């Protein structure tokens with residue numbers, strides 16, 4: 001694995017949107033822990049059943065389940081050239097585990113772009129988000145409309161509103177982010193890996209700023 005990037009930011013900051021664009025431009029896989037969990041929910045696997053208990057409440061799935069799941073994904077052959085992580089790590093324990101996993105494989109994180117957006121904007125973004133059933137591509141009823149109503153431009157699958165994008169759950173997710181994930185900002189700053197980007201700019205401008213941080 002050569003180039004490893006971690007996209008950090010609150011729920012709704014635009015991590016998934018940007019990760020899809022950048023991964024394509026850089027030719028590395030976009031690994032979203034949330035998307036892997038949702039695939040498991042849809043396929044009703046044991047992992048999905050376990051994860052649902054936490055996801056529907058806006059809580060984090062326990063580290064013991066999450067770390068192994070992401071390490072399995074990072075061990076697959078398409079990650080040899082690197083990976084763009086979206087939504088992982090989300091706790092100091094996950095961040096430590098990721099460093100150890102990469103080190104064991106003779107690797108390390110290249111940069112941690114931190115997409116920052118104020119809380120009031122996050123609520124508007126998440127409550128207007130529509131997600132595609134097949135691959136998790138995201139749209140917004142005001143900021144990013146699909147060409148055809150309710151249909152994904154990229155794979156033709158149906159768009160749905162995520163259970164956890166309801167207002168009460170959104171507020172809980174932002175609280176969980178502040179308490180459990182925001183400490184990673186200092187963690188990566190200490191290592192000189194953190195690069196903050198203003199995520200309230202339009203999608204294309206955020207992409208331009210991120211492309212200056214990731215080296216590809």
Ligand code: ADP
Nearest residue numbers: 011012033034054055059060061066087088090
């Ligand atoms: P968003 O993109 O809105 O931030 P995600 O799709 O990344 O949301 O995550 C949705 C949910 O999946 C989280 O609220 C949490 O329950 C679970 N989840 C995703 N990634 C992790 C992780 N790294 N650790 C623990 N739980 C996670």
Ligand code: ADP
Nearest residue numbers: 012013014015016017125129139140143202203
């Ligand atoms: P995250 O993965 O960080 O939770 P998403 O990429 O899913 O965030 O974006 C959340 C919502 O906000 C989606 O509906 C997306 O279309 C929209 N969005 C993403 N980036 C922007 C932006 N720069 N300006 C306005 N809306 C955006």
